Amino acid sequence: MDKDRKLLIAGNWKMNKTVAEGLDLVQELVREVNQVKEIDIVVCPPFTALSEVSKKIIESNIRLGAQNMSEHTGGAYTGEIAAEMLKEFLVRYVILGHSERRQYQEESDSLISKKALTAHAASIKPIICVGETLEQRESDVTKDVIGSQIRGSLAGLTSEQMLETVIAYEPVWAIGTGKTASSEQAQEVHHFIRTVLSELHGDTIAKQVRIQYGGSVKPGNARELMSQPDIDGALVGGASLDAKNFSEIVLNSI
């Protein structure tokens, strides 16, 4: 597909896959997508599978991501994982502020921005998620919600850090529901996000930042979504748990 920004397609496994299951998945995935150079491909297993999955993909074109990390660099934070610990496994990306964490762990924009700064300090690229609920869309406040999530979660990032940051637009009502935003609905919000980025960091930076779409992405809708001018990849949940489905999403997006 003809775009200046290289597409980034990431699989968010969420709380799924034992180590053995994860290894089976990536083994097949490596076989299916090993020729792909046009797209950056990332898998984000749970913490418990990072070490083994990392070894399995080390010589492939698939990169490793984590699903969360602490805003702190270390110390007395029971149950938390620090950026440096992720780096041990060659983690290159970390998903931050996923709507499930915003909802169940009550993560705020200001916490997410702290995490993003911590990730950058360790040279891990944050994938920062934003998205409106169905109720917010129906009350016609989508742009207010997204605008404030973007400004809040990106607070304090320099323009250089912005270039190493990925945004994922994931309408909450489209996650795991089988309801994808139409490509027009998604494009409209992606374009709006780029406008906000441009206000924050200027046009040149805004044009280079990758904005992924997430929410019921499947092999059958990937091409249409990726063909939109401001959609630069996908953050895939359910369909990334199956090697065939995930690789077809990648291959159909070329």
Ligand code: 13P
């Ligand atoms: P689904 O692809 O299962 O809708 O999940 C999207 C998502 O939340 C990815 O982070």
